[in-house]
Amino acid sequence: MSKTNRSAGIMTTAIHAGDPPDASTNASAPPIHVSSTYVTDDLAGFSAHDLTPDSPYVYSRWANPTVAGLEAKIAALQGTEACLATASGMAAASAIFFTFLSAGDHLIVSDVSYAGVAELARETLPRMGIEVSPVNMSDLAVVTAAIRPNTRLIHTETPVNPINRLTDLVEISKLARQAGALLSCDATFASPLGLDTVALGVDLTMHSITKYIGGHGDAIGGAVAGSAYLISKMRAEAGIHHGGILSPFNAWLIARGASTLPLRMKAHEAGATAVAEWLEADPRVSRVIYPGLASHPQVELAKRQMSNMSGMISFQVGSAADGERIAQQMIERLNVIHYAVSLGHHRSLVFWMGTEGLMETSFKLQGAQLEDYRNFAGDGIFRLSVGLEDAEDLIADLDAALG
Ligand SMILES: Cc1ncc(COP(=O)(O)O)c(C=O)c1O
Structure with missing residues (x-):
């Protein structure tokens, strides 16, 4: 290329x-x-x-x-x-x-x-x-x-x-x-x-x-x-x-x-891979969507198209009610990761987004399009931007927040 x-x-x-x-x-x-x-x-x-x-x-x-x-x-x-x-x-x-x-x-x-x-x-x-x-x-x-x-x-x-x-x-x-x-x-x-x-x-x-x-x-x-x-x-x-x-x-x-983007992206990818693998192995987590995981529904496209898998992980913890409960626990328990919008920073950030709210305010999907969304992402999603901290510290933080 x-x-x-x-x-x-x-x-x-x-x-x-x-x-x-x-x-x-x-x-x-x-x-x-x-x-x-x-x-x-x-x-x-x-x-x-x-x-x-x-x-x-x-x-x-x-x-x-x-x-x-x-x-x-x-x-x-x-x-x-x-x-x-x-x-x-x-x-x-x-x-x-x-x-x-x-x-x-x-x-x-x-x-x-x-x-x-x-x-x-x-x-x-x-x-x-x-x-x-x-x-x-x-x-x-x-x-x-x-x-x-x-x-x-x-x-x-x-x-x-x-x-x-x-x-x-x-x-x-x-x-x-x-x-x-x-x-x-x-x-x-x-x-x-x-x-x-x-x-x-x-x-x-x-x-x-x-x-x-x-x-x-x-x-x-x-x-x-x-x-x-x-x-x-x-x-x-x-x-x-x-x-x-x-x-x-x-x-x-x-x-x-x-100036340090290439170095940072390597570290974001390494950190996100470690965190995504840990999340995927945890029974409290029902779905992890990360292009660097073999389980990504479009993994072949990810491998063909992406030269760095980035630090962005989407994951789910069951129903929308479970998601809201864990989001509240995150707000109370996270020590390292900030519960905040935005992404791509050196600090890790996490935020929960309910499917219903997103549909009402932003995407307004119905019928087959809504079904495609739910099939891919389920009902409510955590967006985790893995920063540049030590992966073990991020994992310990998530472990405590998942309760
Ligand atoms: C994919 C994507 N595009 C565009 C934007 C908008 O960028 P900004 O907040 O710098 O206006 C964002 C912000 O989160 C984003 O995630």
Whole structure:
């Protein structure tokens, strides 16, 4: 699998891409450029459409050196020509939808996804005259049947939050090509280390960089990586016009985190494997869904598609009532793991999500789609983001909380 924009090894890339010594001071560590505006010596145009990759810095909503450094690092890690950093992962999702969809267009979206994306697609886009079909992306026949003449975008998420169901990106990318649609993928759960989305045929790869890429739970941000052409369209529309850009302070923090991403992902995977195996062997746990386990329903796809299984585990402890009881015990008993939303941090985080609540607020699945969800994930799920602590300490914590 090729990484089109990477000539060095992955560790070297993570550390050095976008972070050369500072040209004005020779500082080895990157400075933070906070200036909102730049002194200019030419009569540069002031339209989003005047911006080219060679344009001098004019105003930080157009481009900022610290943010540009992070964008170069993420593009190099994901193997794309370019990247747009955004104010949050949600801003990255909206940037994709609002740059590439117009009234009368049709979007096919995963019927299970990060709840914010699910709600944006189901509630906001139809108000803008965009047709939306939420489908089970692990069922190729269903995706094929959903394609319409006006399908412009297929938006996937793999592994999907919160149930770790996988999408076969190669197959979906073939369908997108045939339909003349773009394929975007939210690869937040996998990180750039887990999915070589360029080789798998994805046009636009988005991340909540709040998660693995930043890695330390101290900065919210988002990113979309893709071809220079597609990213320049997004920079003009979503960045300059809609204005959801990343601040230089957050870009600096997230770039520092991203420098150790390859090492951290190896450790997340090792820790999650140990915890998932322990959970699976425990009789108090009724189901464990982790792409690195032989029991994952799509284990062959996981092996073929993922180069790192990440640190995200979904598990169940019986009925929804059992889940609620154990969640309460977690709140009272956990010492190391934080009972909190979010994921991909160095600290382990766990959160319980009831199927009924998720359906009412976010996914709104019925009939066969609801059945598919329940068959895969049961009734209520714990989402555990395994951090970088010692696996024995996490296991001891879970053991006490499971009571
Ligand atoms: C898969 C996925 N995509 C997008 C988002 C949204 O990211 P943010 O919270 O940075 O807006 C999240 C947040 O949890 C997520 O898990």
